[in-house]
Every structure is written in structure tokens, then in C-alpha cells.
Amino acid sequence: MNTPHQAPLAERCRPRHLSDLIGQEHLVGEKGIIRKAIESGSVPSMIFWGPPGVGKTTIANIIANSIKVPFYNLSAISAGVKELREVIDKARMQSGCILFIDEIHRFNKTQQDALLAAVEKGIIRLIGATTENPSFEVNSALLSRCQVYTLKALTEQHLMQLLQQAMEKDAMFKSKKVHLQETKALFNIAGGDARKLLNLFELVVESLPGDEVSLSDAQVMEIAQQRVAIYDKSGEQHYDIISAFIKSLRGSDPNAAVYYLARMIEGGEDVKFIARRMLILASEDIGNANPTALVIATNTFQAVQFIGYPEAEIVLSQCATYLASSPKSNASYMAIKIAKGIVRETGDLPVPMHLRNAPTKLMKNEGYGKGYQYAxxxxxxxxxxxxxxxxxxxxxxxxxxxxxxxxxxxTRLKALWKDKYGY
Structure with a gap:
């Protein structure tokens, strides 16, 4: 069935076959694991993890169309245990189905547990989509029964292909000649999100009069600033706002930090998402300049899970203003980055003999642990x-x-190590 013209461009252009899909070559390319699963007809339960607008829902639809099984689509934002059980009951009568759950990280433990038995017994094949690390947000029992695949942000080359595909195949664009004079603004605003790109593209083209239009960066920015929504927790400006929030914390501006925090709260953002980002920042950007920051951020993460909105906003605000006002250091972050670079470059260097573990007599005779000095x-x-x-x-x-x-x-390290490390 054709997608109606009234649907947004991103929906009208949604690929129906792998051959039409742009991006995610590592998964759906000629040797991609998902392509092989579809071709074999043996599709496991899986979770797609990646930023918005990179093809998670599209790939799920393609899988269902390709292997010809009943397909059900639920959003974790609006669906509850009742809707889940209805789908599971239908799947029992149909000898199985694919159940796609968007934003699966928003399901609570009870909802995830309701899925578990059906997945274990093969009544449903689950395809979950999440913008959050599933290791944090999906319970371990359910996660262990799913393959996790990471989807990547689309490159500028991918985004250009999407625009060209839309202009060539969509009915509206066939009737209106579009010249892409400049694309930088489109790509910057889209941020690797195909849905955001195509819907903005359509918005800009429709806003310009005439049957033949030329798009410039200035036109795109003007129209985008007038018409693009302030905040959309499903993805449109999700990453822009959290980026501004984190950069305000890092930049020691508690006023800006609280402003962006309010934007997220008013948009209904998940309290755990906000708290987890502050927990990461406390170590990455403050670290040993103020170790208490990590303690406060950890307690904040625990507290907001207990109390939820609206009271959680007070705890979040306290933590945000403290982190923003704290002295900053990324020394620990840089240390592990440098260390990982050395490990990749030098490989598995032998551990000095005096530091090696010596649980057996033979190993002791070989010199393991010999000469170690207990501090x-x-x-x-x-x-x-x-x-x-x-x-x-x-x-x-x-x-x-x-x-x-x-x-x-x-000062302490220099006193201990003298000139060894150059402190």
C-alpha cells in the first residue's frame, strides 16, 4: 500500500526493501549480519541501539516484510502491560510474530518482565529500538535473550543520498524543481538524523514560493528557526538540548545549566537520562578537582529513581548547580584515553616479573613475584x-x-617519584 502524500516526507520515503536503505552497511550490507539473518529466515530477538533517525524502525519493518510474519508495533511511551499481553495473545494464535517496541528503554521492570516469558518461549520475536545504552536500561534477563546491534549516525554522504532519493522518487518533489545550492545548514541541523533531515527539507521547500526553488543555508536557517519545535523528547532536539546542558555544566555556568534542565523537564525527559549524564560529567569533567562531585551525582541518580517527577526536579537542580559551580578537570578522562592509545599501539606488553601473581610453586620457581616490595x-x-x-x-x-x-x-606525586614522571 502506498504511503499517502499527506504523510511527512520521512514517512513517504521510508524504504520498504534492504536495497533502498541508505546507511548501516555494517549490518545490512552484502556481508551484514542482519541481511544474512533475513536471507536465512532465522531472525533472532534483537535490540537496535543508536541515535534517532538512523533506520531502527525502518529495518524492523523490512525484516517483517521480508520474512512474512505478523508484525506489531508498540511505543514504550504510550503502551503498557495490557497492550503487551494483547499482542502476546494474538501471537499465540498466529504461531508467532515480530513485536517492534520503540523507545524500549522507557519500559519499566514490570513491562520488561511481561515480555520475558514470551521471548523465552519464542511466542514473539522482539525487536527493540533505543537511543540509550541497553546495558543500563534493559534488564539483564531480557537483554541476554536478544542480540544487540549498534546503528551509526548517518554521514554527510548518506544525507546527500537521502535528499537525492527524495527528489527523484517523491511525487511532490517531482512536481517542484529543487536546486541544492547549499546543504551545510540542512546537514548541521539534521545531525545525522534522516527523519529530521527529510522533514526539514520538506518544510523549507514548501515554504518557498514557485515551482522552481534554490536552497541556500540562509534560507534553511531562517525557516528552521521560525518553525522547528523547541523540544521533542522523541528525538528532534533531544541531543541538542542535552548537549547544551552538558556544555553549560562543563563551562561552569549554573544559570544556563538550570535553563536547559528546565527545557528537558518541561519536555518530559526521563529523569534517569538527565541524572546519568550528570554522573558521567562528574567524573569526566570534574574528576579529582572535586571528588565529592561524583558522590553527589551518584546519590542524585539513585534519589530521582525513588521519587520521580515532580519532586525529582529539585534534586536535579541541586546537582546541576553544584556540578556547574565546581572546579573542573578532565585529567582522569585524558589519562585513560592516553593509556588506551598506548595499549593499542604496543599490544600486550609483559607484566614485570616482580608484579606477577604466583599461586603455584612452579610459578614461584620461575621467578613470578620475586623481588616485589610491599608498600x-x-x-x-x-x-x-x-x-x-x-x-x-x-x-x-x-x-x-x-x-x-x-x-x-x-606535589605529593613529585615528592614520591622525584623526577621519574616529571611531575
Whole structure:
């Protein structure tokens, strides 16, 4: 059945076959695991994790169309246990179905548990879609019965292909000649989101008079600023607002941070999503400049789960203003990034013999653990010995930040290690 012209462009252009899908080549390309599953007819329960507008719903529809089984679509925002049980009952009578659940991370434990037995028994094949890390938001029992596939943001090349496809195949665009004079603004606003791109494209083209139009970045920005919604928790400006919130916290502006927090609260954003982002920031952007920040962010994450809205907004505001006002350091974040780079470059370097575990007599005879000096046996609980592999000894990975607390750490490390690490 053809999609009606009145539907948004993103829906009218939704691919019906893998051959029409743009992006996600690692999953649906010639050697992609999802393509192989469809071709074999053996499609497991799975969860698609990725940013909005990259094809999660589309791939689910293509799977259902390809293997010819009943297909049901629920949104975790509006569906409850009752709707789930109705689908499961239908699936029993139809010898199975595919159930697609959008925003599955918004299901609570009771709703996820209602799915579990049906998935275990093969009554339904679940396809869940989430913009959140499923390891945090999907319970472990359900997660263990699903394959998790990560979908990637679309590149500018993909976005250009989408625009060209729309102009070539959509009825409205066939009747109106469009020249893409500039595309930077379209791509910047879309941010790798196909749905956002196509709907904005349609909005801009419809706003310009005449049967032949040329799109410039200035026109796109003017129309977008007039017409694009302030906040849409389903994805349209979800990432823009949380990005502004995090950058305001990082930039030590509690006023801007609370403003963007209010935008999210008014938009009905998930309290756990907000709290988890602050928990990450407390370590990534504050770290040892103020270790208490991590304690407060952890307690905030726990507290908002207990109390929910509206009272949770007070806790979120307290945490946000504290984090924004705190001294900042990304030293710990940079240290692990540098360390991972060295590991990738040098591979599995041998652990120094004196640091190796020696649980057996044979290993002790081989020299495992020989010469290790137990720090607590020495003055100030410190002894000067080598801990890094020989190939990278004396390599400094942690550079304390320029703040009061980490300056104290730098002074201590310099006193302990002298000139070894250059503190």
C-alpha cells in the first residue's frame, strides 16, 4: 500500500526493501549480519541501539516484510502491560510474530518482565529500538535473550543520498524543481538524523514560493528557526538540548545549566537520562578537582529513581548547580584515553616479573613475584619500584589538572617519584 502524500516526507520515503536503505552497511550490507539473518529466515530477538533517525524502525519493518510474519508495533511511551499481553495473545494464535517496541528503554521492570516469558518461549520475536545504552536500561534477563546491534549516525554522504532519493522518487518533489545550492545548514541541523533531515527539507521547500526553488543555508536557517519545535523528547532536539546542558555544566555556568534542565523537564525527559549524564560529567569533567562531585551525582541518580517527577526536579537542580559551580578537570578522562592509545599501539606488553601473581610453586620457581616490595612495609606506605612494563617505563599518563586539589596531588606525586614522571 502506498504511503499517502499527506504523510511527512520521512514517512513517504521510508524504504520498504534492504536495497533502498541508505546507511548501516555494517549490518545490512552484502556481508551484514542482519541481511544474512533475513536471507536465512532465522531472525533472532534483537535490540537496535543508536541515535534517532538512523533506520531502527525502518529495518524492523523490512525484516517483517521480508520474512512474512505478523508484525506489531508498540511505543514504550504510550503502551503498557495490557497492550503487551494483547499482542502476546494474538501471537499465540498466529504461531508467532515480530513485536517492534520503540523507545524500549522507557519500559519499566514490570513491562520488561511481561515480555520475558514470551521471548523465552519464542511466542514473539522482539525487536527493540533505543537511543540509550541497553546495558543500563534493559534488564539483564531480557537483554541476554536478544542480540544487540549498534546503528551509526548517518554521514554527510548518506544525507546527500537521502535528499537525492527524495527528489527523484517523491511525487511532490517531482512536481517542484529543487536546486541544492547549499546543504551545510540542512546537514548541521539534521545531525545525522534522516527523519529530521527529510522533514526539514520538506518544510523549507514548501515554504518557498514557485515551482522552481534554490536552497541556500540562509534560507534553511531562517525557516528552521521560525518553525522547528523547541523540544521533542522523541528525538528532534533531544541531543541538542542535552548537549547544551552538558556544555553549560562543563563551562561552569549554573544559570544556563538550570535553563536547559528546565527545557528537558518541561519536555518530559526521563529523569534517569538527565541524572546519568550528570554522573558521567562528574567524573569526566570534574574528576579529582572535586571528588565529592561524583558522590553527589551518584546519590542524585539513585534519589530521582525513588521519587520521580515532580519532586525529582529539585534534586536535579541541586546537582546541576553544584556540578556547574565546581572546579573542573578532565585529567582522569585524558589519562585513560592516553593509556588506551598506548595499549593499542604496543599490544600486550609483559607484566614485570616482580608484579606477577604466583599461586603455584612452579610459578614461584620461575621467578613470578620475586623481588616485589610491599608498600605498607615502608615509611609513608611507599617504596620506589617499577610498576609499568619495561617498554613504557617512566611514561606519565596522568597529568593532574591546574586546580587546588590536584595541585596537592601533583606535589605529593613529585615528592614520591622525584623526577621519574616529571611531575
Amino acid at each position: 605498607h612495609d615502608y615509611e609513608a606506605n611507599f617504596v620506589h619500584q617499577e610498576y609499568l612494563p619495561d617498554a613504557i617505563k617512566n611514561t606519565k599518563l596522568y597529568e593532574p589538572g591546574a586546580n587546588a586539589r590536584e595541585n596537592e596531588l601533583r
